[in-house]
Structures are given as C-alpha cells and as structure tokens.
Amino acid sequence: MGLYLDSRLEFLRATQNSDGGWGYFPGKGSWLEPTAYAMLAIHGRDIAVCDRAWKLVGSWQRPDGSFQPSGEVKDGTWVTALAVTLASIRGGGVRDEDDARVRAAVDWLLRVVGAEHNLWTRTGSFLHLIKARLDVSHEGWPWRDGNASWIEPTAHTLVALKKVADWYRPAEVADRIRDGEDLILSRRCTDGGWNYGTPNMLYVDLPSYPETTALALLGLVGRSAREFPGALDYAERSRAETKSSLGKAWLQIALRLHGRNPAASAEIAWTSTDVMLAALEALGHPQGNYGLFRSGGRA
Amino acid sequence: MTRRKFAVLSSAAVVGAYGGMKLQPAAKPAKLADGPPGSSAVAIIRARSYSDDLVSRMLDGIRQCGLDVRGKRVLLKPNLVEFDPATVINTNAAVIAAAYEVFERLGAAEVKIGEGPGHRRDTLDMASDARYRAAIPKFETLFTDLNRDDVSPVPNFAGEREFYFPNTVLGADLIVSLAKMKTHHWAGATLSMKNFFGVVPGSVYGWPKNKLHYYGIPESIVALNRQFGRKAFAIVDGVVGMEGNGPIQGTPKPAGVLVMGSDLVAVDSTCCRVMGIDPEKVGYLRMAADLGHVRSGRIEQRGETIASVRTNFALIDDFKDLRLT
Numbered sequence: 245m246g247l248y249l250d251s252r253l254e255f256l257r258a259t260q261n262s263d264g265g266w267g268y269f270p271g272k273g274s275w276l277e278p279t280a281y282a283m284l285a286i287h288g289r290d291i292a293v294c295d296r297a298w299k300l301v302g303s304w305q306r307p308d309g310s311f312q313p314s315g316e317v318k319d320g321t322w323v324t325a326l327a328v329t330l331a332s333i334r335g336g337g338v339r340d341e342d343d344a345r346v347r348a349a350v351d352w353l354l355r356v357v358g359a360e361h362n363l364w365t366r367t368g369s370f371l372h373l374i375k376a377r378l379d380v381s382h383e384g385w386p387w388r389d390g391n392a393s394w395i396e397p398t399a400h401t402l403v404a405l406k407k408v409a410d411w412y413r414p415a416e417v418a419d420r421i422r423d424g425e426d427l428i429l430s431r432r433c434t435d436g437g438w439n440y441g442t443p444n445m446l447y448v449d450l451p452s453y454p455e456t457t458a459l460a461l462l463g464l465v466g467r468s469a470r471e472f473p474g475a476l477d478y479a480e481r482s483r484a485e486t487k488s489s490l491g492k493a494w495l496q497i498a499l500r501l502h503g504r505n506p507a508a509s510a511e512i513a514w515t516s517t518d519v520m521l522a523a524l525e526a527l528g529h530p531q532g533n534y535g536l537f538r539s540g541g542r543a
Numbered sequence: 544m545t546r547r548k549f550a551v552l553s554s555a556a557v558v559g560a561y562g563g564m565k566l567q568p569a570a571k572p573a574k575l576a577d578g579p580p581g582s583s584a585v586a587i588i589r590a591r592s593y594s595d596d597l598v599s600r601m602l603d604g605i606r607q608c609g610l611d612v613r614g615k616r617v618l619l620k621p622n623l624v625e626f627d628p629a630t631v632i633n634t635n636a637a638v639i640a641a642a643y644e645v646f647e648r649l650g651a652a653e654v655k656i657g658e659g660p661g662h663r664r665d666t667l668d669m670a671s672d673a674r675y676r677a678a679i680p681k682f683e684t685l686f687t688d689l690n691r692d693d694v695s696p697v698p699n700f701a702g703e704r705e706f707y708f709p710n711t712v713l714g715a716d717l718i719v720s721l722a723k724m725k726t727h728h729w730a731g732a733t734l735s736m737k738n739f740f741g742v743v744p745g746s747v748y749g750w751p752k753n754k755l756h757y758y759g760i761p762e763s764i765v766a767l768n769r770q771f772g773r774k775a776f777a778i779v780d781g782v783v784g785m786e787g788n789g790p791i792q793g794t795p796k797p798a799g800v801l802v803m804g805s806d807l808v809a810v811d812s813t814c815c816r817v818m819g820i821d822p823e824k825v826g827y828l829r830m831a832a833d834l835g836h837v838r839s840g841r842i843e844q845r846g847e848t849i850a851s852v853r854t855n856f857a858l859i860d861d862f863k864d865l866r867l868t
Binding site for chain 2 (some may be wrong): 267268269272273275277313314316317318319323359386388390391392394396397438439440445446448453455486487488489491515516517518520532
C-alpha cells in the first residue's frame with residue numbers, strides 16, 4: 245500500500261485502547277469520534293480490531309437511542325450519526341443485533357432539529373429583523389439537541405441517513421435528507437466554500453474554511469455538482485493552499501467522493517500524535533476507505 | 544420589545560456565529576454591585592513592541608500584583624482563534640513564550656499551555672501558524688488541545704445538571720488567561736474573562752460552542768469566571784489589540800500595554816478604560832460585579848495610569864454608547 249497509508253494504519257492499530265476504542269491522542273480515554281474514523285479507516289483490513297471497537301461504541305447508546313461521545317459524557321450528541329454510519333457499514337438492517345440499535349438511533353436523529361428552526365426566528369426572518377443573510381427555513385442538525393444546526397453535524401447525519409434510506413422510515417428519511425442538503429446549499433459562503441454554518445453575520449460576509457467546505461461536500465454526495473457550481477474547483481484550490489492538515493484530509497475525502505482525483509500525498513511516514521487526523525488521512529488515500537461515506541449499506 | 548432588540552435577539556438565536564445571545568434579554572442588575580470587600584491590584588505595564596523585554600515587564604507586573612506561584616501547576620490559556628499570522632486575532636506568540644519563562648522562573652511546579660478554539664478544529668496547526676511552536680521550546684509536550692482533552696463533570700453549571708470540562712483545566716492550580724485586547728461584536732469587548740470560553744470542550748459542545756450562546760454570552764462569561772476565577776490570573780496582550788468589528792474581522796490597534804492582575808473583573812474593567820470603553824456599561828462586567836471590582840475607586844492601579852495609556856478603540860454602531868466619557 246505504501247508508506248503513507250501503512251504508517252497511518254499501523255499508528256491506529258498501535259494506539260487502540262484496551263477497551264477497544266481510540267482517544268483523540270494516544271494514551272487518552274476513548275471517544276466515539278476518533279473511534280469511528282479509526283474503525284472506518286481499518287474497516288475490511290482487520291475484523292477483530294473493529295469488532296472490539298464496535299462493542300465499545302454499542303455500549304454508549306442511551307435509552308433514547310442517541311449515542312454519547314465518550315464513556316464519561318452522559319449525553320447523546322451528534323456522534324449518533326457516526327454510530328449509525330458504522331452500524332450500517334457493519335450490516336445494520338442486516339444483522340439482527342444491530343437492527344434495533346440503528347432504528348432507535350435513526351428515530352433520535354429524525355426527532356432532532358436545529359433550534360433556530362422555530363417560529364420565533366422564522367418570523368424574525370420573514371420580517372427581515374435578523375441581522376444576517378441566513379435561511380432559517382431548514383431543520384438541519386445541531387451538535388447537541390436544543391442548539392442551532394451547523395454544517396458538520398448536518399453533513400454527518402446526511403451520510404448516516406443516506407445509508408438507511410432504503411430500508412427504514414424511507415419517506416421521512418428522504419424528506420430530512422432533502423431538507424438537510426438544502427440547508428447546506430443555502431449556507432454557502434460568497435467565496436465559494438462553507439464555514440461552520442454562518443455565511444453572513446451583521447451583514448458582513450464571512451469566509452469559508454477548508455474542513456467545513458469538505459464536510460459540506462460530504463453531505464452533498466449524490467446531489468449534482470451543478471447545484472453548487474464552482475465548489476469543487478474551490479475545494480481543490482483550498483486543498484492546495486490551506487495550512488490545515490485537517491482541512492486537507494477532509495478535502496481529500498470529499499473530492500474523491502465527488503469524482504475528483506486529487507494527487508496523492510507524498511509518501512511520508514506518519515509523525516503526528518493526532519489519532520483522528522491519522523484516520524482521516526488514511527481514509528482519503530487513493531487506496532483508503534473513503535467510499536464508505538457513500539450511501540448504501542454494508543461495504 | 545423594541546425592533547432593534549428583537550433584531551439582535553433573533554440574530555443571536557439563529558446563529559451565534561462568533562458569538563450570540565440567548566433568547567431572553569439579560570437581566571441587568573439595576574445597581575452595580577459593590578463587589579467583594581477591599582480592593583484589587585491591577586498592573587498596567589508598558590510594552591510598545593513584541594520585541595521588548597516582555598519577561599522583565601511581566602515579572603514587574605506580577606510582582607506588583609503580589610502573585611505567588613511557587614509549587615503550583617500553572618496552565619497558560621492563550622486566545623488562539625484563527626489561521627492568519629498577519630492579523631492580531633490571536634495572543635501573540637512572544638507573550639506566551641514570555642509567560643512560560645516567567646512562571647517557570649517564579650517556581651511553578653509545572654507550566655502547561657492549553658486552548659480550545661471556538662470554531663476551528665485544527666488547533667495544533669493553528670498553533671504552528673501562530674508561531675507558538677517556533678517560539679516555545681518543546682511546545683508539543685506542553686500543549687493540550689482543550690477541545691479534545693479528556694473531561695470530567697462539574698455539577699450545576701450553565702443550567703445543566705452536569706457540565707464537562709477538560710481535565711487539564713480542572714487539574715490546574717492556577718489558570719493564566721493570556722487574553723488579547725479586542726472589541727467584540729456581541730459582548731462589547733473580549734478580554735481575560737471571555738477568554739475562558741476556550742476551556743469549554745468542543746468534543747462535547749461542538750464548534751462553535753453553541754451551548755454557551757443559548758445560555759447567553761454574558762451569562763456564560765460570568766458563569767465560567769464564577770467557576771474558575773478564584774484560581775485565575777490575567778495577562779492581557781494589549782501590545783497590539785483589535786478595534787472595530789472584533790474579535791476576528793476588526794483592525795489592529797496598538798495600545799502598547801500588558802494589563803495583569805488576579806481579579807479578572809478588575810483587569811477587564813481596567814482594559815476597558817484603556818480602550819475608552821465604560822466598563823460599567825458592559826453587560827457581562829455589570830453581571831460580574833459581585834465577583835470582582837468594576838468601579839475605578841476599588842481598583843488599585845499599579846504601573847502606568849490609565850490616562851497615560853488610554854487609546855480609544857473604534858466601536859461598531861451597536862456599541863457606540865459604551866464609549867467612556
């Protein structure tokens with residue numbers, strides 16, 4: 245596979261915690277987010293490693309169907325979407341033991357909406373009283389229930405829902421997918437990309453960021469690029485220019501998912517301690533598992 | 544409710560882009576609280592350039608404030624916000640490097656650095672871009688990304704039965720708020736108290752930390768300082784601050800000072816006066832007036848006088864009425 249991919253996968257294998265999960269950094273406690281990306285990167289390459297991790301993730305599901313971000317944090321959050329994606333890739337809807345788990349998580353995701361989608365702010369928007377250029381007609385998804393919707397949790401939830409769309413609550417899932425994609429389209433920055441979800445504040449246009457541009461494109465996989473003209477070219481330029489390793493990694497994944505073929509990164513060994521970054525860089529490699537973010541179930 | 548207030552509140556409810564507010568107007572106390580007994584020392588030390596001897600200046604200011612850090616585990620908390628070394632968004636690397644050396648020299652048991660940016664996730668690359676890695680030896684071993692640290696619950700915070708904070712923050716004996724002197728388009732000014740937003744972990748609350756916007760920016764600033772203010776010290780980087788549409792899109796404003804002290808309310812009130820802002824009109828300072836001193840008569844100004852260093856920072860229209868007369 246080459247030094248680049250091998251060294252990142254080896255780093256991930258070496259840093260798996262004894263409970264089966266990964267911390268954001270080696271030696272730290274396990275969190276669902278780095279565990280999810282590590283599992284995706286390793287998926288299909290080491291079944292035992294992923295099975296141990298999935299056992300831990302499953303233990304973090306809450307009675308309301310949501311997943312908590314770590315063993316310590318006793319609240320369900322946006323990481324529920326990552327758990328649905330993982331379960332689907334592992335065979336959610338196919339394996340009995342995961343089926344109920346996925347259904348409960350999807351029910352939670354369908355219940356949660358961005359808090360700005362309420363009568364108060366929609367009325368304010370209608371009366372042009374909101375000091376921002378922002379469409380609040382879409383529901384989207386927040387980081388935590390009760391907060392406003394943002395690009396990153398919305399994008400991950402779209403990935404998750406597209407994986408269950410053909411077998412669970414299809415009409416409602418399809419409606420939320422369409423609306424979530426429209427939210428992303430409506431929040432594009434004037435420079436061509438996306439930031440975390442506010443293209444304009446106090447009537448000042450705000451700049452996009454590489455990582456959130458990539459995540460927006462991740463959420464839009466399946467939509468025609470004609471609906472976001474120039475965004476992929478912008479993403480390619482952003483990938484070349486950004487100083488953010490995280491931004492580059494996400495853009496690598498997003499561009500491949502949209503059919504672009506960005507040049508592979510140089511064959512340099514992994515030297516950082518950032519678990520999430522290692523996993524994302526491995527995912528975005530030409531031989532990486534970036535395709536797992538596409539719709540459809542078991543890969 | 545006035546049309547203007549509705550507009551502001553609606554905007555805030557929608558976004559909380561770089562800030563925000565909760566839906567209900569903040570309950571402002573009718574009368575400014577007197578604050579705790581006694582007075583607070585705040586040192587204003589001149590530093591016209593980042594190439595000045597900042598170590599000596601900080602040592603001077605800390606000595607004037609009577610801070611003893613011997614044997615303490617110290618966490619330096621800069622304000623790291625954005626990729627862009629050409630701007631003045633972030634606390635300057637020279638200030639952090641000097642603070643690291645100062646607290647080592649003063650006998651701290653350990654000195655660490657931690658930050659959890661509000662809307663960028665790539666903290667380590669941003670620290671490199673802000674030249675923190677270059678300026679501070681062994682930066683990688685000293686730095687914790689507070690957004691992705693392990694966490695522990697604290698009871699009854701910000702309206703939640705349990706609120707999670709990074710273990711690095713909870714384990715520190717002294718948190719040094721190395722803030723930047725900036726105007727802020729929601730709060731009026733962002734200084735040492737607002738800098739505590741960076742201790743709220745994104746891994747739990749997201750990017751931006753929207754929970755704080757819904758709880759209310761002034762309310763969150765005060766709650767964070769109620770939680771951590773007793774083990775805090777402030778060094779505000781006003782060598783070059785930011786005016787206008789801060790905290791990100793404003794313009795550089797040299798003020799040529801470092802402002803420091805153990806009473807963060809008094810430090811921020813002093814910074815406001817240096818910036819030509821009336822602290823008694825700043826919502827979160829009014830709300831925090833039981834935690835520390837806002838009134839000038841209760842602040843022992845050490846080092847330079849306010850009058851000798853005052854330089855009016857430009858204010859956006861929404862905050863014109865904050866101007867100190």
